Each structure stands twice: as structure tokens, then as C-alpha cells.
Amino acid sequence: MDTTIRNEVEKINIDAILIRDVPLAPLCSYRTGGDADLLGTPSNLSELRALLAYASEHGLSITVLGGGTNVLVSDRGVRGLTILTTRLHQVHVRGTLLCAQAGLSVDKTIQIAIEHSLCGLELLGGLPGTIGGAVRGNAGANGVWLSDFVEWVDYIDMDGTLGRVFRSEMDFSYKHSCFSSNNYVIYEVVLRLIPNKETSEAMRMREQSRRKRFVAGQFDYPSAGCMFKNPEGYSAGKLIDQAKLNTLTVGGAAVSHKHANFIINRSGDATSMDMYRLSQQIAEHVEKSEHIKLEREVQLIGQW
Ligand SMILES: Cc1cc2nc3c(=O)[nH]c(=O)nc-3n(C[C@H](O)[C@H](O)[C@H](O)COP(=O)(O)OP(=O)(O)OC[C@H]3O[C@@H](n4cnc5c(N)ncnc54)[C@H](O)[C@@H]3O)c2cc1C
Incomplete structure (x- = not known):
């Protein structure tokens, strides 16, 4: 240092x-x-x-x-x-660049962008989590991905040194960025957005995307969104449906009846081990019946 x-x-x-x-x-x-x-x-x-x-x-x-x-x-x-990271939430706008510290929520990022007549992110309305987490896993919804807008990312390595990586070096792919496989901390994300004075239309689209999630029951029970990545050419949810695993439970953990790729904490007092075991059982059944390996999207944290 x-x-x-x-x-x-x-x-x-x-x-x-x-x-x-x-x-x-x-x-x-x-x-x-x-x-x-x-x-x-x-x-x-x-x-x-x-x-x-x-x-x-x-x-x-x-x-x-x-x-x-x-x-x-x-x-x-x-x-x-x-x-x-959630106390790292400063943000500023320079022309079409929006610079957000990693802990700013995605929803707030979208709101601030629209307030500055900058668009592109509206279809991500209601996406839970922070902008840092979203860039790390290249989150996306409704055909829009964070990688479509990232200009560069400032990160800190374990020695406390600040580094910068530009979009072309970020190795973005489906639910993946270079930060998925290194241990750097994303400090600030810079997005290049599209100037657009039609802010009321952008607000409407953002609100519609948010509402769609509530109507789909995404927030009815505690979950972490999709447990598995979609294997190339397949929908993980459809594979779970086809394997008839919708009624599978382990302890308080269950497959959501509304979206089979959501494993939910249905009882409210499930353990992480319940979630983990259920995800293992689903992956094993799908591999056996559909001959396709499911890869977990949700990240395991701590001692497993
Ligand atoms: C109801 C619901 C719906 C969802 N819908 C979608 C969807 O439509 N599309 C989608 O892509 N995802 C979806 N998700 C998953 C989740 O919202 C996204 O993956 C989100 O981007 C995760 O951000 P986070 O801040 O919560 O990350 P966390 O859960 O806190 O962390 C996820 C991973 O990123 C790492 N990480 C977090 N912040 C940083 C940082 N600053 N620097 C380095 N590493 C970091 C963590 O170590 C961890 O490995 C959904 C989740 C829920 C609960």
C-alpha cells in the first residue's frame, strides 16, 4: 500500500x-x-x-x-x-454517463437516470439488489442486461489499490462478468445511457416492469430470484416443470407454484440448508429425467 x-x-x-x-x-x-x-x-x-x-x-x-x-x-x-456495500450509494451524472457507487440500489439508479433524462434501464424496474451486485452477475430482465450499458467499473483489489476495467475487458456473458471469478470489490459503476426527454414514458415503463414482478408473485415469499441459470437453449423453470418437481419441499423450502425456478422460504423459518438440499434434489432429478445439468445462479456464502 x-x-x-x-x-x-x-x-x-x-x-x-x-x-x-x-x-x-x-x-x-x-x-x-x-x-x-x-x-x-x-x-x-x-x-x-x-x-x-x-x-x-x-x-x-x-x-x-x-x-x-x-x-x-x-x-x-x-x-x-x-x-x-449498501452505505456506498453516492451518485452523479456527467452528460450521458451515470456514475453510481456499488451499493446504490438498481431501482434508485433507474429513478435518478430518468430524472436526468437518461433512459435505457427502465425494463429493469423492480430488479432487487445493488448496482454492484447487478454488474458482478450481469443481471438482466425483459431482454435488457446491465452489460448493455456499462462503460467502465472502478474496483478495489485486496491491497486497497483502485483499478479500472472497461466494458471490452469485462468478459460479460450470460449472468457473468470478470468479477464473477475474481475477488475484487466493485466500488463504482459507470453507465452510458441514452438521452431522452420523454421522462414520463420512461417512468411508466419502469413502473410497469416493477408491477409485473408483483403480479407474477415474485415477492410473495422470501426468495433469491432464480435458483438456477438457464442452460443454453433451455429454460431452467420449464425443465423443473417437465420433471414434475413443483411439489418438492425440504423443511420450510419449497418450489414456487408461480415460477418453478424460484425456491422459496415458504414457511418463513426455513434454513439455508433446506434451500441448499432442495436445490441439490432438483438438479439431480432434472439431470436424471432431462439429461441436463443445472448450474446454480444463487451464490453460496460462508461455510458450506
Ligand atoms: C424476487 C427476485 C427477483 C429477481 N429477479 C431477477 C431478474 O429478473 N434478473 C436477474 O438477473 N436477477 C434477478 N434476481 C437476482 C438478484 O436480484 C440479482 O442477481 C441482483 O443483481 C443481485 O444484486 P445484490 O446486490 O443483491 O447482490 P448480492 O446478492 O449481495 O451478491 C451477489 C454476488 O455478488 C457479489 N457482490 C455483490 N456486490 C459486490 C461488489 N460491490 N463487488 C464485488 N462483488 C459483489 C457477492 O459477493 C455475491 O457473490 C432476483 C432476485 C429476487 C429476490
């Missing part, structure tokens, strides 16, 4: 942004899982760097959590340091 950064980091009161033994269930959309040994909640770059320096000094592993809407947290919790 260079001297300027070290000086900056030493000014941070680490105790003010570090909490011990924090239950993660309330921070995740499944509402399951154990505690984080240590939870860091940075609100700026210096605090983020200070947390990474602290982890390095104490030999702690790092887990990043955004909105917690695409993760399954182990019931045994998460050792080391968990960094929650």
Missing part, C-alpha cells in the same frame, strides 16, 4: 464501521443463514480501504454483500470480514 493511501487509512476509526456477530438473515432476501463474525459498513473509499487493510493485517478472508438478493448464506455463518 503506498504512503498516501496508508496515511488516509490510518485516519479512519475502524471501530465505527465494524460490528461483531451480526445476523445476516435480515440482510438477505431468503431471510436465512447465520451470523457474520465481523461486518464492515463503509460509506466511502477510505473506509473501504481501511477495512481491507484491517482484514489483511489480521489474516481475515473477505466476503462482499450487496443487497443480499442473489445469495444463500450458510447457517453456520461467515468467518472473517463481510463487507456490506
Whole structure:
């Protein structure tokens, strides 16, 4: 770490942004899982760097959590340091570029874009989670993907060094970016959007996309959206339907009757292990009956 950064980091009161033994269930959309040994909640770059320096000094592993809407947290919790990005939510607009810190919610990002007469993201209306999490997994809906708009991403490596990666180097593909396979923390996302003065039409489209999710029952029960990626040329949900697995349950975990690729915490007191076992059973049945391997989209966090 260079001297300027070290000086900056030493000014941070680490105790003010570090909490011990924090239950993660309330921070995740499944509402399951154990505690984080240590939870860091940075609100700026210096605090983020200070947390990474602290982890390095104490030999702690790092887990990043955004909105917690695409993760399954182990019931045994998460050792080391968990960094929650949701206090990193500054945003500014320069021409057609919207620069959002990683913890800003996708919905808020869309709203701010439209307020600045910038469009393109409306069909992602109602997508749960943060912009950092969405870029990491190249989230998408209604034929629109985050990768369509990313200009560049600023990230922090484990040494606290700030780096920049441009869209052409991000290795985007279906539900994948270069951040899916490295352990960098996305700090800021820069999107190039489309100038459009028709803001009321954009607001209407965003609201319609949001409402469609409620009507489809996506928020009726705690879930993390689709458990599995769609195998090339197939819909994971349809494969689960075809294999007649809609009534499968493990403990409090069940296959959603409205969308077979959603595994839901139907009882409200399911464990992460219930979710995990049900997903294993589904994948095994589908492989046996349809001869297709399902790959989990939801990320496993903590000790499995
Ligand atoms: C009801 C419901 C509907 C959904 N519908 C859709 C949909 O239509 N399309 C879709 O694509 N997804 C959907 N999802 C899944 C989820 O909303 C997206 O994947 C979302 O982008 C995840 O963002 P997050 O901030 O919650 O990430 P998290 O769940 O917090 O994290 C997901 C992964 O990203 C990593 N991560 C998070 N932030 C960062 C960061 N700043 N730097 C580096 N790594 C990071 C985490 O370590 C983890 O591996 C849905 C989920 C729910 C609950």
C-alpha cells in the first residue's frame, strides 16, 4: 500500500464501521443463514480501504454483500470480514454517463437516470439488489442486461489499490462478468445511457416492469430470484416443470407454484440448508429425467 493511501487509512476509526456477530438473515432476501463474525459498513473509499487493510493485517478472508438478493448464506455463518456495500450509494451524472457507487440500489439508479433524462434501464424496474451486485452477475430482465450499458467499473483489489476495467475487458456473458471469478470489490459503476426527454414514458415503463414482478408473485415469499441459470437453449423453470418437481419441499423450502425456478422460504423459518438440499434434489432429478445439468445462479456464502 503506498504512503498516501496508508496515511488516509490510518485516519479512519475502524471501530465505527465494524460490528461483531451480526445476523445476516435480515440482510438477505431468503431471510436465512447465520451470523457474520465481523461486518464492515463503509460509506466511502477510505473506509473501504481501511477495512481491507484491517482484514489483511489480521489474516481475515473477505466476503462482499450487496443487497443480499442473489445469495444463500450458510447457517453456520461467515468467518472473517463481510463487507456490506449498501452505505456506498453516492451518485452523479456527467452528460450521458451515470456514475453510481456499488451499493446504490438498481431501482434508485433507474429513478435518478430518468430524472436526468437518461433512459435505457427502465425494463429493469423492480430488479432487487445493488448496482454492484447487478454488474458482478450481469443481471438482466425483459431482454435488457446491465452489460448493455456499462462503460467502465472502478474496483478495489485486496491491497486497497483502485483499478479500472472497461466494458471490452469485462468478459460479460450470460449472468457473468470478470468479477464473477475474481475477488475484487466493485466500488463504482459507470453507465452510458441514452438521452431522452420523454421522462414520463420512461417512468411508466419502469413502473410497469416493477408491477409485473408483483403480479407474477415474485415477492410473495422470501426468495433469491432464480435458483438456477438457464442452460443454453433451455429454460431452467420449464425443465423443473417437465420433471414434475413443483411439489418438492425440504423443511420450510419449497418450489414456487408461480415460477418453478424460484425456491422459496415458504414457511418463513426455513434454513439455508433446506434451500441448499432442495436445490441439490432438483438438479439431480432434472439431470436424471432431462439429461441436463443445472448450474446454480444463487451464490453460496460462508461455510458450506
Ligand atoms: C424476487 C427476485 C427477483 C429477481 N429477479 C431477477 C431478474 O429478473 N434478473 C436477474 O438477473 N436477477 C434477478 N434476481 C437476482 C438478484 O436480484 C440479482 O442477481 C441482483 O443483481 C443481485 O444484486 P445484490 O446486490 O443483491 O447482490 P448480492 O446478492 O449481495 O451478491 C451477489 C454476488 O455478488 C457479489 N457482490 C455483490 N456486490 C459486490 C461488489 N460491490 N463487488 C464485488 N462483488 C459483489 C457477492 O459477493 C455475491 O457473490 C432476483 C432476485 C429476487 C429476490
